[in-house]
Amino acid sequence: MGWGAKMADLIHMRGIDKSFPGVRALRGVNFDLRAGEVHALMGENGAGKSTLMKILSGVYQPDAGSILVDGTAQRINGPRAAQALGIAIIHQELMLMRDLTVAQNIFIGREKRNRFGVLDEAWLNSAAAAIFAQMQVTIDPRARVADLSVAQAQMVEIAKALSYKSRALIMDEPTAALNAKEVAELFAIVSTLRAEGVGIVYISHRMDEIRLISDRVTVMRDGALVGTVAAAETPIEQIISMMVGREISDARPIIPNLEGAAKALEVRNLSRGRAVRDVSFDLKQGEILGFAGLMGAGRTELARLIFGADQRDGGDILVNGQPARIDTPADAVRHGIGYLSEDRKHLGLALGMDVRANIGLAAMANFTDAFGRIDERALNKVAADYIARLTIRTPSDTQEVRLLSGGNQQKVVIAKWLLRDCDILIFDEPTRGIDVGAKSEIYSLIQGLAAEGKAIIVISSELPEVLRLSHRIAVMCEGRLTGILPAEAAQEEIMALATQRAPVAGVAA
Amino acid sequence: MSHVDTKKASGTLGGAGQKLLAFASLIGLILAFSVLSENFRTISNMMNILQATSVIGLLAVSATIVIITGGIDLSVGTAMTFTAVTAGMLLTWLHLPIPLGVIGAIVVGALTGLISGAFIAKMRIPPFIATLGMMLVLKGLSLILTGTKPIYFNDSPGFTSIAQGSIIGALVPAFPVPNGVLILFLVAAAVAYILGRTVLGRYTYALGSNEEAARLSGVNVDGWKMAIYALAGAVTGIAGIVLAARLNSAQPALGQGYELEAIAAVVIGGTSLSGGRGTILGTLIGALIMSVMTNGLRILSVAPEWQIVATGAIIIGAVYADSLRKK
Numbered sequence: 001m002g003w004g005a006k007m008a009d010l011i012h013m014r015g016i017d018k019s020f021p022g023v024r025a026l027r028g029v030n031f032d033l034r035a036g037e038v039h040a041l042m043g044e045n046g047a048g049k050s051t052l053m054k055i056l057s058g059v060y061q062p063d064a065g066s067i068l069v070d071g072t073a074q075r076i077n078g079p080r081a082a083q084a085l086g087i088a089i090i091h092q093e094l095m096l097m098r099d100l101t102v103a104q105n106i107f108i109g110r111e112k113r114n115r116f117g118v119l120d121e122a123w124l125n126s127a128a129a130a131i132f133a134q135m136q137v138t139i140d141p142r143a144r145v146a147d148l149s150v151a152q153a154q155m156v157e158i159a160k161a162l163s164y165k166s167r168a169l170i171m172d173e174p175t176a177a178l179n180a181k182e183v184a185e186l187f188a189i190v191s192t193l194r195a196e197g198v199g200i201v202y203i204s205h206r207m208d209e210i211r212l213i214s215d216r217v218t219v220m221r222d223g224a225l226v227g228t229v230a231a232a233e234t235p236i237e238q239i240i241s242m243m244v245g246r247e248i249s250d251a252r253p254i255i256p257n258l259e260g261a262a263k264a265l266e267v268r269n270l271s272r273g274r275a276v277r278d279v280s281f282d283l284k285q286g287e288i289l290g291f292a293g294l295m296g297a298g299r300t301e302l303a304r305l306i307f308g309a310d311q312r313d314g315g316d317i318l319v320n321g322q323p324a325r326i327d328t329p330a331d332a333v334r335h336g337i338g339y340l341s342e343d344r345k346h347l348g349l350a351l352g353m354d355v356r357a358n359i360g361l362a363a364m365a366n367f368t369d370a371f372g373r374i375d376e377r378a379l380n381k382v383a384a385d386y387i388a389r390l391t392i393r394t395p396s397d398t399q400e401v402r403l404l405s406g407g408n409q410q411k412v413v414i415a416k417w418l419l420r421d422c423d424i425l426i427f428d429e430p431t432r433g434i435d436v437g438a439k440s441e442i443y444s445l446i447q448g449l450a451a452e453g454k455a456i457i458v459i460s461s462e463l464p465e466v467l468r469l470s471h472r473i474a475v476m477c478e479g480r481l482t483g484i485l486p487a488e489a490a491q492e493e494i495m496a497l498a499t500q501r502a503p504v505a506g507v508a509a
Numbered sequence: 510m511s512h513v514d515t516k517k518a519s520g521t522l523g524g525a526g527q528k529l530l531a532f533a534s535l536i537g538l539i540l541a542f543s544v545l546s547e548n549f550r551t552i553s554n555m556m557n558i559l560q561a562t563s564v565i566g567l568l569a570v571s572a573t574i575v576i577i578t579g580g581i582d583l584s585v586g587t588a589m590t591f592t593a594v595t596a597g598m599l600l601t602w603l604h605l606p607i608p609l610g611v612i613g614a615i616v617v618g619a620l621t622g623l624i625s626g627a628f629i630a631k632m633r634i635p636p637f638i639a640t641l642g643m644m645l646v647l648k649g650l651s652l653i654l655t656g657t658k659p660i661y662f663n664d665s666p667g668f669t670s671i672a673q674g675s676i677i678g679a680l681v682p683a684f685p686v687p688n689g690v691l692i693l694f695l696v697a698a699a700v701a702y703i704l705g706r707t708v709l710g711r712y713t714y715a716l717g718s719n720e721e722a723a724r725l726s727g728v729n730v731d732g733w734k735m736a737i738y739a740l741a742g743a744v745t746g747i748a749g750i751v752l753a754a755r756l757n758s759a760q761p762a763l764g765q766g767y768e769l770e771a772i773a774a775v776v777i778g779g780t781s782l783s784g785g786r787g788t789i790l791g792t793l794i795g796a797l798i799m800s801v802m803t804n805g806l807r808i809l810s811v812a813p814e815w816q817i818v819a820t821g822a823i824i825i826g827a828v829y830a831d832s833l834r835k836k
Contacts, residue, residue: 059725080727095725097718099785100711108715109728117707160726 009071010035010168010199011056011087016065018051025051027224028065033168033199038190040214040231041203043243044462048223049203050092053170056201057089058082080109085168088161092172092203094153096145103128103141106160131159135189150296151182158189169193170201175209176461177295179478180499187213205462207236208495219243240464253288253447255471255487261285263321264455265337265424267306270315275301277479279315283424283455288446290470291459293498298479299459300342303426307339308332319424333362335424338417340410342429342459348413351402355394356383358401358412363419386415390445407431407438414445425449426457431465443469463491477501530830531778531794538798542805549808556685558797558804563672563689564589564755566796567748568771569778570693570700573792574741576775577704578734579717579784580636583768584625584643585745590764591647592618592749597660597759600668607665614753615746621647622742626735644768651761659758672754689751693793696747701789703740713737717784773820774799777827798823 011033018026026048033039041049054060056067058076066073069085076082082089096105103124112120112127128141137155145153154174161169171190175183190200190213202214210217210231217234219226219242226242265283270276275298283289291299304310306317308326317324319335326332332339341347349358360367360379367379383397390411394404401412410430417425427446431439446469450456460466466473473485475497482497543550568585575582592614600610621643628639662668671688678685704710712733715723724730753759778795780787802823806816 078727079725083727091725095719095722097715097722097785099714099718104711104715108711108723109726111708111711113708117709119706119708119711121706 009033010069012066012068012071013052013056014066014068016052016055016067017063018048018055018060019063025223026055026062029220029223029225031056031218031225032228033201035167035199036194036197037215038194038200038202038213040210040217041201041220042205042210042217042239043220043226047220047243049220050172051223052220053089053172053201053203056082056168057087057170059089083164086164086166087168087170088164088166089170090154090157090161090172090174092176094150094157096153096156098144098146100145101141102139102143102145102148102156102159105145105156106131106141106163110163127163128159131162135159135162135192137185137189150177151179151185154178154182154186155189158186162193166198168199168201170203172203173205174202175204175206179294179501181501183209206495207239207491210239211236252467253469253471253487256286256451258284258287258471261287264319265306266318266321268316268318270302270305270317271313272301272305272310273313275479276305276312279476279479279481281474281481281484283457285423285453285455286450288450288456288458288469288471290466290473291457291476292463292466292473292494293461293476295461296478297476297498299476300428301479302476303339303428303457303459306332307337307426309339333420333422336420336422337424337426338420338422339426340413340417340428340430342432344406344409344413344432348416349401349409352400354398354400355387355392355404355412356380356397359383359386359415359419362416366419382419383415386419390415391441405438406434407442410434410438410442411445414449418449423453424455424457426459428459429461430458431460431462439465463494466494467491531791531798531827534827535794535798535801538801538805542801542808546805546808549805552683552685554804554808556687556690558800559690560672560687560755561804562796562800563687563693564748564752565767565770565774565799566693566793567696567744567751568767569774569792569796570697570789571741571744571748572768572771573775573778573780573787573789574700574704574713574737574744575636576772576780576782577713577717577784577787578737579720580629580734580738581640581772581782582622582625582738582741583637583640584621584647585741585748585771586764586767586769587644587648587651588618588621588742588745588764589749589752589767590651590759590761591621592746593753593759594651594655594660594761596750596753597662598654600662600665601660604664607668607671610665610668611671611750614750615743618746618749619739619743622738622740622745623735625742626738629738630731630734644765648765651764655759655761657761659760661758662753663757669754669757672751689755692747692751696744697789697793700740700744704789709733709736709740714785717781717786719785770799771796773824776824779831795827 009032013029013031016026016029029052031052043049051060055062058078058081061077067076074085076085097108106128107124112123125141132139139152139155145156174186178186194200204210214231216228217231217239218228219239221243261284263282264285268280270279279302293299305312308328308331317326324335326335345351350361356379360383367375369375380397387394387397392411393408401409430446431442434442446456446458458469471487473487473489473494474481475483475485475494477498477500482500485493548554568589571585572582595617596610596614599605599613600607625640625643628634629636674688675685676688677691704713712723712728715728716730716734720730774795775792776782777798778791780791799820802819803816806819
């Protein structure tokens with residue numbers, strides 16, 4: 001069947017290299033896609049999966065390497081060239097125009113129009129309806145995308161890809177924001193497409209999904225190909241160890257004895273609209289509480305409520321046993337709560353300012369006299385202390401923060417909050433965009449802070465990260481806290497809670 | 510992330526809700542002034558209000574197009590002057606027939622838009638900066654070309670009737686709507702049609718809604734952006750003609766400051782400065798609110814200084830009301 005398989009090969013990527021300033025994102029990567037297969041592409045964040053697929057879909061140009069489609073070398077120099085070759089991508093961050101309707105989004109760039117440019121809206125709507133009928137989903141083509149749920153928006157993206165008569169469909173973490181029922185619907189569509197001979201590249205972190213729908217699995221690590229295996233014949237443990245380069249089981253935390261520890265933070269019935277619903281939990285000094293859940297489960301929203309960044313509808317927060325009135329971030333900081341945003345670059349750092357200034361930014365009052373003059377010498381000393389203590393790798397304390405690596409930027413943010421004497425630290429996706437080596441440094445830093453008695457919340461979408469750090473694991477789904485598990489909980493238990501939707505009234509769960 | 514859920518309402522209701530609010534405010538203002546002053550509620554004063562709205566209204570229509578893309582055009586005021594000067598040069602200096610002068614001004618207006626669009630799309634200069642530069646360049650050029658002196662249209666009889674005559678009045682004498690106002694409504698209807706029914710309009714909203722998504726969908730974002738700015742520039746050219754016809758002259762020193770009034774009308778009309786949302790109808794209502802306000806306060810003998818303060822307060826109030834409703 002050697003020849004037969006070759007004939008069905010749709011896409012060959014050979015020796016793909018790609019560098020960005022300061023990062024070598026891809027090194028000599030090979031990747032094949034056959035017609036009628038679901039090919040899972042796996043790897044930790046930053047492994048290069050998305051970059052590789054952006055090259056295949058014409059968003060980026062490779063520095064070296066070749067792409068063959070149906071055996072012919074092609075230059076895919078833009079999204080339009082990819083479309084012409086029948087290659088469509090559904091980006092991780094949905095690329096839809098919220099203010100336009102569903103049908104307008106699907107056919108953007110290919111509107112049916114007369115020679116004066118006047119649009120045929122009726123054609124647009126009926127063509128979109130036809131695609132949805134084929135997918136067996138019900139979405140009104142005239143609805144505005146802004147009014148859709150995330151799952152519906154995802155379906156619109158898929159409909160858009162199908163409307164190109166795509167033969168190769170790349171899905172970048174399509175289930176990240178979907179609930180169990182929606183995932184099942186998506187998989188039904190994927191199966192139909194596969195049966196019709198579409199080749200599907202499926203990027204996901206979820207092992208259970210990979211087993212369920214993929215034929216082959218390709219694993220990447222640090223911008224390089226680790227290997228391609230048949231999904232059915234490969235144990236999950238092997239795939240995980242290919243991803244992380246080590247066995248995951250040895251990476252569980254040592255749980256400190258916190259029986260005598262005081263409660264640092266008590267959250268009681270905290271609510272905000274549909275995003276956070278009636279959440280209560282305790283956090284002890286020296287404890288690391290992990291928050292697991294799917295995208296959109298409400299973890300970041302909960303963190304923002306605790307930090308006073310959003311207004312809560314109801315609920316109470318107690319800090320060190322005392323009721324705390326937290327209506328603004330300034331209130332939270334006064335109570336010793338620090339929040340390290342998932343969006344470090346936009347919300348955590350002044351990128352154009354130097355390391356020293358960033359470390360001191362949140363605590364300038366400590367370094368200014370009555371006339372507002374800055375005590376540079378004291379600031380220098382404190383900055384130097386933290387650079388040494390957190391091993392921030394920077395040529396000097398006057399280096400601009402934007403020139404540091406992701407891991408060192410994160411350390412600067414941590415230093416900033418430590419300087420404010422924060423005893424409760426909320427880390428939101430602490431290692432997003434940080435390379436593998438620096439991750440373990442951040443982990444030991446967080447563990448070190450806990451050992452000093454800081455109370456710590458870690459929100460992470462990467463289950464191995466949650467398992468590795470947490471003393472207890474809180475799981476959220478659709479704004480509700482669905483359970484708190486001990487550190488030794490199995491991934492399956494966490495996933496079950498993460499997808500546990502609220503029971504419908506009157507129906508037994 | 511779940512922003513998708515929480516921001517649900519703002520996208521759809523925002524434009525319509527603000528428009529409704531703006532329309533109610535307009536009616537409220539008219540009723541209030543009508544009660545306060547019998548000089549306000551005359552047909553001839555209504556015509557004054559409409560006449561006063563024509564130029565700002567056209568500029569606001571131009572500004573709306575650009576603002577829906579998520580951009581801004583600070584050059585509409587001086588670009589309008591530049592097109593009026595162009596008409597003056599073609600008609601008074603070169604003695605060309607009136608239609609050629611009109612077409613010339615519109616073409617030059619479209620060209621200024623195209624150039625701004627090219628700065629923005631091709632050279633990646635932020636719209637605020639690119640059009641700020643254009644504003645000054647065009648202001649300077651108008652002064653240079655005219656030697657800082659007005660050009661009068663005394664040699665082109667009939668030119669002033671473009672704004673001041675009344676075709677409608679000739680047919681329905683009781684209702685002497687000035688031609689300038691007729692032009693405003695015709696242009697507004699045409700632009701509303703383009704925005705709502707043509708591919709150019711579709712991409713105008715698409716760019717403002719998510720430019721990157723449009724680019725990744727294979728839309729030639731740069732090309733369309735220049736076309737959109739050119740369309741806005743053509744409308745600015747029409748405003749230049751109407752202004753010149755109203756004044757029977759091209760005044761090279763005039764123009765700067767009009768852009769802010771135009772943008773104010775757009776904002777009051779519910780168009781989002783962050784792009785993606787907005788309507789021409791809303792902008793017309795916004796422009797009318799501003800002229801009714803100015804006219805009414807003048808008739809009530811409120812000092813001009815206070816009229817300016819009132820205009821500022823309206824802008825802030827309108828946008829605040831919008832943001833309140835979105836919460």
